[in-house]
Amino acid sequence: MPTTERGTTSGRRLAHPAVAEIRLEAVLHALADPVRLRIVRDLADGHADMACIAFDLPVSKSTTTHHFKVLREAGVIRQHYEGTSRMSRLREDDLEARFPGLLTAVLEGARRSAGSVSPSPSPSPSA
Amino acid sequence: MPTTERGTTSGRRLAHPAVAEIRLEAVLHALADPVRLRIVRDLADGHADMACIAFDLPVSKSTTTHHFKVLREAGVIRQHYEGTSRMSRLREDDLEARFPGLLTAVLEGARRSAGSVSPSPSPSPSA
Numbered sequence: 001m002p003t004t005e006r007g008t009t010s011g012r013r014l015a016h017p018a019v020a021e022i023r024l025e026a027v028l029h030a031l032a033d034p035v036r037l038r039i040v041r042d043l044a045d046g047h048a049d050m051a052c053i054a055f056d057l058p059v060s061k062s063t064t065t066h067h068f069k070v071l072r073e074a075g076v077i078r079q080h081y082e083g084t085s086r087m088s089r090l091r092e093d094d095l096e097a098r099f100p101g102l103l104t105a106v107l108e109g110a111r112r113s114a115g116s117v118s119p120s121p122s123p124s125p126s127a
Numbered sequence: 128m129p130t131t132e133r134g135t136t137s138g139r140r141l142a143h144p145a146v147a148e149i150r151l152e153a154v155l156h157a158l159a160d161p162v163r164l165r166i167v168r169d170l171a172d173g174h175a176d177m178a179c180i181a182f183d184l185p186v187s188k189s190t191t192t193h194h195f196k197v198l199r200e201a202g203v204i205r206q207h208y209e210g211t212s213r214m215s216r217l218r219e220d221d222l223e224a225r226f227p228g229l230l231t232a233v234l235e236g237a238r239r240s241a242g243s244v245s246p247s248p249s250p251s252p253s254a
Binding site for chain 1: 151153156158159160226227232235236237
């Protein structure tokens with residue numbers, strides 16, 4: 001029983017892993033994709049529920065749905081329905097409890113990558 | 128030119144990305160596999176060069192070689208030859224410079240997962 005179910009007001013159910021069931025490899029895999037990382041960054045900036053439709057992503061609707069599903073099943077986001085809209089929220093507290101510092105480090109890394117800022121003017125030292 | 132080449136005493140060359148070329152998605156992908164995570168944990172515990180053959184991994188030799196290649200090309204490890212042995216070392220300082228806190232958080236998360244320790248006796252609060 002890897003996941004728990006959570007009811008919604010509309011009766012549709014979406015599977016979410018409990019905190020203790022969130023797997024490190026699944027979280028890393030979920031974050032190891034530029035589109036999913038973009039979704040997570042947007043959610044982190046917004047700190048609120050966002051409808052999937054609110055994301056301006058360079059992929060098809062079905063691909064978008066797939067990416068949100070990967071994030072949800074990994075335990076990175078929580079989703080619920082409001083009417084016909086599927087709303088998403090980052091599970092920041094759950095991830096921090098399970099893997100302290102991980103999401104913060106990934107978001108900071110994504111910000112650095114997005115800015116294409118080299119962390120240091122000096123090249124890699126030989127090792 | 129995504130990678131740089133590094134010569135070895137034996138003349139064989141292995142591609143390694145420079146620090147500024149290490150990509151977050153590639154690092155996360157490299158770490159999102161239980162065998163590769165195991166290799167990284169062993170290297171982190173050893174803090175020294177280790178031959179691929181020194182790892183007791185539950186996969187074939189060719190699969191092991193593949194995993195090391197993924198880690199090397201992502202910038203997670205540095206490899207060089209000593210005679211016929213390919214030696215590996217974790218690029219801890221390079222990763223810390225590029226993505227501060229990331230490797231530490233992943234290693235701590237892996238330790239928690241390996242112990243199957245729930246971070247808290249209380250269940251996930253409803254959200």
